[in-house]
Amino acid sequence: MPKPWEKFGLPKPKSEASRGPLSLIDYEIYSGLELPVGPFFVRLDGWGFHSLTKKLKLRQPYDKKFAGWMAAVAKTFFVPFNPTLAYIFSDEINFLFLKRTSFARIEKIDSVFAGLASSAFTKMTDHLAAFDCRIIPIPKTKIVPYLVWRQAECFRNHNNAWSYWVLRKQGLSPTAAANRLSGLKTTQLKKLCARAGVDLNRTPVWQRSGILLYWKDYQKRGWDPIKKKGVTVSRRRVEIDWSPPRFSKEFFDKLITYK
Numbered sequence: 001m002p003k004p005w006e007k008f009g010l011p012k013p014k015s016e017a018s019r020g021p022l023s024l025i026d027y028e029i030y031s032g033l034e035l036p037v038g039p040f041f042v043r044l045d046g047w048g049f050h051s052l053t054k055k056l057k058l059r060q061p062y063d064k065k066f067a068g069w070m071a072a073v074a075k076t077f078f079v080p081f082n083p084t085l086a087y088i089f090s091d092e093i094n095f096l097f098l099k100r101t102s103f104a105r106i107e108k109i110d111s112v113f114a115g116l117a118s119s120a121f122t123k124m125t126d127h128l129a130a131f132d133c134r135i136i137p138i139p140k141t142k143i144v145p146y147l148v149w150r151q152a153e154c155f156r157n158h159n160n161a162w163s164y165w166v167l168r169k170q171g172l173s174p175t176a177a178a179n180r181l182s183g184l185k186t187t188q189l190k191k192l193c194a195r196a197g198v199d200l201n202r203t204p205v206w207q208r209s210g211i212l213l214y215w216k217d218y219q220k221r222g223w224d225p226i227k228k229k230g231v232t233v234s235r236r237r238v239e240i241d242w243s244p245p246r247f248s249k250e251f252f253d254k255l256i257t258y259k
C-alpha cells in the first residue's frame with residue numbers, strides 16, 4: 001500500500017509530531033516540503049484588507065498611518081529572521097532571503113510568518129487581521145527582476161487606486177468606477193486624474209514606489225572597560241526608506257554586499 005504522501009508524489013513527512021504505533025504522521029503530507037538551497041522571497045498579503053481598511057476608517061486611497069503599520073509589521077521580522085530587505089506596497093510585504101537556513105520547512109515558514117504579521121498588525125490596530133503567505137524560491141539572477149515586477153505592480157496599483165477614488169468622488173458607484181477604469185492605460189489614467197486636479201506624478205513617492213526596509217551599518221561611540229578608553233563600534237539597524245529609487249541591478253548591488 002502506498003503511503004498517503006506517496007500517492008500525491010510528495011516527500012516523506014518531517015513533522016515534529018510524535019511517531020510510534022498511534023502516529024498518523026504519514027497523513028501530514030505537506031510537512032516534508034522544504035525550501036531548495038538558494039535565495040527566496042516570502043510574500044505576505046493582507047487578507048480581506050479592502051474591508052478591514054474601511055472598518056479602520058483609513059484615508060482613501062492612501063493613508064500614511066496604514067503604511068506606517070505595514071512598515072512596523074515588516075520591521076518585527078528583522079531581528080528574529082534576518083531578511084536582507086523587505087519591500088512593501090499596499091497590503092503586501094516581500095522579504096528577501098539570500099540563503100536558506102535550518103528553518104526551511106514550507107508549512108513552518110508560511111504559518112509562522114503569517115502568524116507573526118497578523119498578530120503584530122492586530123496588536124497595533126486592535127482589529128483582528130490576517131495575512132496570507134507564500135514562498136518564492138528564486139535564482140540569484142531573478143532577484144532584481146522580482147523586485148522590479150513588484151514595484152511595477154505598486155505603480156499600477158497607485159494609478160488605479162487614485163483613478164478609482166477620483167471617479168467615486170465624482171459620484172460613480174463602485175461597479176461603474178471599476179468598469180470605467182477597465183482597460184485604461186497609464187497615460188489615460190493620468191489624464192483622468194489630472195482633470196480632477198490630481199497629478200499622479202506628484203503624489204508622495206512611497207505611494208508610487210513603495211517602502212523599503214534594509215539593514216544599515218552605523219558607527220557608535222562606546223566605552224572599552226578593559227582598555228578604559230572610548231571606542232567606535234560598528235552596529236546595524238533597520239533603515240526605512242520611504243522614497244526608494246527604481247529598482248535596478250546597480251541599486252541592488254549597492255544596497256547589499258552580495259554573498
Ligand SMILES: Nc1nc2c(ncn2[C@@H]2O[C@H](COP(=O)(O)OP(=O)(O)OP(=O)(O)O)[C@@H](O)[C@H]2O)c(=O)[nH]1
Pocket residue numbers: 045046047048049050051053054058059060061062063064066067090091
Ligand atoms: N483606505 C486605504 N486602503 C488601503 C490602503 N492600502 C491598501 N488598502 C486597501 O487594501 C486593499 C488591498 O488589495 P487586495 O489585497 O487586492 O484586497 P484584499 O481585500 O486584501 O483581498 P485579498 O488579499 O484577496 O484577501 C486595497 O484594495 C485597498 O482597499 C491605504 O493606504 N488606505
Ligand SMILES: [Mg+2]
Pocket residue numbers: 045046047048049050091
Ligand atoms: Mg490583500
